[in-house]
Amino acid sequence: MSTPERRPVEVVKAVNGLEKVVLREIHGCSVEVYLYGAHVTSWKNEHGEELLFISSKEIFKPPKPIRGGIPICFPQFSSLGPLELHGFARNRLWTFDDDPPPLPPDIANKVFIDLILRSTKEDLKIWPHSFEYRLRITLGPGEDLMLTSRVRNTATDGKPFTFTFAYHTYFSVSDISEVRVEGLETLDYLDNCQKMERFTEQGDSLTFESEVDKIYLSTPTKIAVMDHEKKQTFVIRKDGLPDAVVWNPWDKKAKAMADFGDDEYKHMLCVEAAAVEKPITLKPGEEWRGRQQLSVVNKSGSEKPQRSRSVSYSSDRPRARGRSPAFNALASKFDNPGGRNLSTPPPLLSNLGGSSEGGGSSSGGGSHDAYKALSKSKAIASLTASFDKPSRDKLMPRSVKAATSDSNSRINPLNSRVDAVTVKENVKENEVEDDEGLTLYPYDRLTTSSTNPAPNIDxxxxxMYLSKADFRAKFNMTKDAFYKMPKWRQNKMKTSLELF
Ligand SMILES: O=P(O)(O)OC[C@H]1O[C@@H](O)[C@H](O)[C@@H](O)[C@@H]1O
Incomplete structure (x- = not known):
């Protein structure tokens, strides 16, 4: 029996008769988008694993917005204006845009749709501004998901308008206590849990142990959401969206939300590319662009696709204490001294002479650096190596390890990198090993800010690399007792001791 053809773009009737578009990429990755809200509700990798969170209590019933996926917050973020929370775009019926003004040419292995929302008479009563909002949703190459928004002022009365905006992305995570966000350290934020008061984040990457609802201001173009349990990192690249909202309702608020399971806060984290602090103003005829690109770095060290972009990281900011060396490696490899935009086209686009898709704000224009595949794969290997909890293999005394490294190196190039170092470095005189053969180090060589960091540690x-005595002195308990505590508590203690 032949399998039915699976078209790259398919429109299907979904829950409650709502129309849903399914985009499929050749390797099996997929994205689902409801016309209601132009709402991405699903993003799956080639193994069919869901990468976005969607509430199990979601009922898909307009005019209620959909809980999860990627709601579009427009023309107002949160309650920062006269409209309903997060504006009305997320509960309007969008249509297909049959004739979108051109965006740069599309390359192989990409599939996309264009949707449009225009102000209706009803909308004009609550927000008296005539607009056209075009959204392109692109899947691929690989599982990369890109959302490009273009908002135009179509007023004929000569009046400008102002709006705030967010891609309210709900990432699916294994366990919120295992998650860390990097890229927002040392930034100022407005705390929605504290009447929008302004604070400055500390130098450590973010971990989670209670409700968080913060708007980080003037953020870099790249943010990483690292899930240690899944050994997976989401990378958010953004353009034209200076702010980033981080939200998790935690237990009490979760219970108060009818469309959210009591424990679901453990399995989601919203990190939202946004323009909030400085609202965007458009004169008639002007257009704004805001783009978000999501990709995944998986445990085997590959970010799919293994090509096609360079990453910019704002080099005008001081390197923050508390970022993992791996993140810094990844970021610094792709520094774009030319600016904060990330809109470097894939090589194929360069060959075609096109500019990158989206192109950022209305002024457009991203850098066109050549993509350095080798550097990137090294940086990614470095990033993912940091996820590997020490296996028995790594716990072996180094001298013994050298004898077994040959077979490993054939299997896993990452191991061979570790082994290469291992063979050279026998345990030094002043280093001790624990009963398992794990090399121990003094506390000051293990901290995130160490000037002489211990090599090859997880x-x-x-x-784990502290001696029993040092561990007790720092943590006031044994290692056994420590590892019996909940993960969030462990992380909190580790953070306060600069060990996380
Ligand atoms: O329940 P809603 O309207 O989808 O909003 C969820 C949350 O969205 C976040 O973006 C806001 O910062 C929070 O304040 C808000 O509670």
């Missing part, structure tokens, strides 16, 4: 478990 940076997610720095505390």
């Amino acid at each position: 940076v997610t478990r720095r505390e």
